[in-house]
Amino acid sequence: MGFIDLLKKENTQGEDKMEKKEALDMFCYQCSQTARGTGCTIRGVCGKEPTVARLQDNLLFAMKGISAYLYHARELGYTDPEVDAFLERGFYSTLTNVNFDAGKFVELALEAGKMNIKTMRLLKKAHIDNYGEPVPTEVPVGAVKGPAIIATGHSLKALEELLKQTEGKEINVYTHSELLPAHGYPGLKKYKHLVGQLGGPWFDQKETFSKYPAAIVGTSNCVLLPKEEYQGRMFTVGVAQLPGVPHIEDYDFTPVIEKALELGDLEEEPRETVLTTGFGVSTILSLAGKIKELVEAGKIKQFILVGGCDSPLLQAKYYTEFVEKLPEDTVVLTLACGKYRFNAMGLGDIEGVPRLIDLGQCNDAIVAVDIAVALSELFGVELNELPLTIVLSWMEQKAAAILWSLLALDLKGMYIGPILPGWANEDIINVLVENYDLTPLGNPEEDIAKIMG
Numbered sequence: 415m416g417f418i419d420l421l422k423k424e425n426t427q428g429e430d431k432m433e434k435k436e437a438l439d440m441f442c443y444q445c446s447q448t449a450r451g452t453g454c455t456i457r458g459v460c461g462k463e464p465t466v467a468r469l470q471d472n473l474l475f476a477m478k479g480i481s482a483y484l485y486h487a488r489e490l491g492y493t494d495p496e497v498d499a500f501l502e503r504g505f506y507s508t509l510t511n512v513n514f515d516a517g518k519f520v521e522l523a524l525e526a527g528k529m530n531i532k533t534m535r536l537l538k539k540a541h542i543d544n545y546g547e548p549v550p551t552e553v554p555v556g557a558v559k560g561p562a563i564i565a566t567g568h569s570l571k572a573l574e575e576l577l578k579q580t581e582g583k584e585i586n587v588y589t590h591s592e593l594l595p596a597h598g599y600p601g602l603k604k605y606k607h608l609v610g611q612l613g614g615p616w617f618d619q620k621e622t623f624s625k626y627p628a629a630i631v632g633t634s635n636c637v638l639l640p641k642e643e644y645q646g647r648m649f650t651v652g653v654a655q656l657p658g659v660p661h662i663e664d665y666d667f668t669p670v671i672e673k674a675l676e677l678g679d680l681e682e683e684p685r686e687t688v689l690t691t692g693f694g695v696s697t698i699l700s701l702a703g704k705i706k707e708l709v710e711a712g713k714i715k716q717f718i719l720v721g722g723c724d725s726p727l728l729q730a731k732y733y734t735e736f737v738e739k740l741p742e743d744t745v746v747l748t749l750a751c752g753k754y755r756f757n758a759m760g761l762g763d764i765e766g767v768p769r770l771i772d773l774g775q776c777n778d779a780i781v782a783v784d785i786a787v788a789l790s791e792l793f794g795v796e797l798n799e800l801p802l803t804i805v806l807s808w809m810e811q812k813a814a815a816i817l818w819s820l821l822a823l824d825l826k827g828m829y830i831g832p833i834l835p836g837w838a839n840e841d842i843i844n845v846l847v848e849n850y851d852l853t854p855l856g857n858p859e860e861d862i863a864k865i866m867g
């Protein structure tokens with residue numbers, strides 16, 4: 415089967431994707447000596463081995479992830495020359511006839527993981543310096559009466575500018591998807607017209623944006639090509655762009671404001687679902703004494719970080735079932751939009767310690783790392799000895815950066831799904847399983863039994 419045929423199969427079933435994975439050893443078409451002028455798929459004409467090609471792809475994906483976080487840090491004026499220099503070296507190493515060494519690409523991936531930790535830390539600093547450290551905040555889901563703007567994506571800077579410019583204009587601003595954690599930042603929650611959340615993860619946007627006659631702003635990924643019914647009231651800003659959709663320059667949201675006012679009111683609806691977000695390191699550390707006591711008394715048996723991107727794949731239901739079936743002596747830490755699989759479940763608390771702790775966006779994986787380090791100090795054990803299991807959900811390339819960050823910290827025994835990344839062929843998976851005890855998701859009940867020992 416040729417590559418074009420494989421591309422045509424892209425939008426079909428999961429089984430076909432597996433076929434694609436088996437059919438291609440590698441794919442590289444970056445230079446003019448490429449096989450048959452279409453692509454090297456078995457081995458490079460230059461001599462590049464398939465595993466090297468896949469490790470190069472992996473490095474590129476991880477660097478794309480780092481770039482996203484770096485971009486948002488730069489939006490707030492924060493940069494890091496060491497990360498910039500790494501990105502140059504990493505990209506350069508994937509050019510034709512530069513580096514054929516598989517081992518070196520594993521090292522580069524681990525280095526990318528470390529650079530991503532630096533970058534996430536930089537972005538967290540940028541967020542906290544500008545908006546304060548998040549505090550737990552309840553966010554109602556649903557509309558209140560009045561003209562509305564829905565902001566989706568990850569850019570707190572874009573949201574802040576939008577909030578400033580809409581202040582006093584009788585327009586309600588709602589978050590969608592990965593902007594939910596914005597409600598926890600004191601510097602953003604102070605805006606009274608930031609009234610709540612509409613919809614859930616990125617892939618419900620066609621439904622959510624069609625349902626509410628509001629102006630919409632896409633501030634980053636994940637934006638989808640809009641449906642006709644809301645294309646005329648959608649805008650993008652920053653890195654996000656959609657054909658036929660006006661792009662906001664220099665954070666001047668005047669056209670969005672005019673559109674929201676022209677569209678008129680959203681109708682009031684019951685706001686029964688309330689999501690809690692905004693747990694920062696300080697909040698968790700303020701509970702440290704209580705957590706220690708509960709762990710020692712056997713009332714908290716395991717912390718489980720269930721985090722990462724959500725996807726519309728059927729297999730992603732795993733995460734809902736997994737959290738639903740967890741025993742009541744577990745605490746779930748979560749981040750990124752995978753949380754929408756279970757963040758409305760009302761897991762309750764264990765003597766005042768919430769059983770669901772939303773740490774924020776995917777870049778807030780750094781908060782999870784800092785909490786894990788603090789817990790390991792609290793209990794006087796190594797990171798890998800903590801009663802902590804990481805269950806990652808994989809969708810796009812930031813997850814590659816985060817995965818390598820966790821591997822760079824030498825964290826072992828992580829679970830990953832709902833399907834394995836396409837770049838991970840058998841050789842790579844074997845290395846990850848052997849060296850890091852990385853486990854592909856199985857069935858929720860069996861995985862929980864393994865985790866709980």
Ligand code: SF4
Nearest residue numbers: 442445448454458460
């Ligand atoms: S760099 Fe090597 S593998 Fe890639 S297209 Fe050129 S010859 Fe093929």
Ligand code: SF4
Nearest residue numbers: 592636723724750751
């Ligand atoms: S967490 Fe991942 S899937 Fe979700 S909105 Fe962000 S980038 Fe997209």
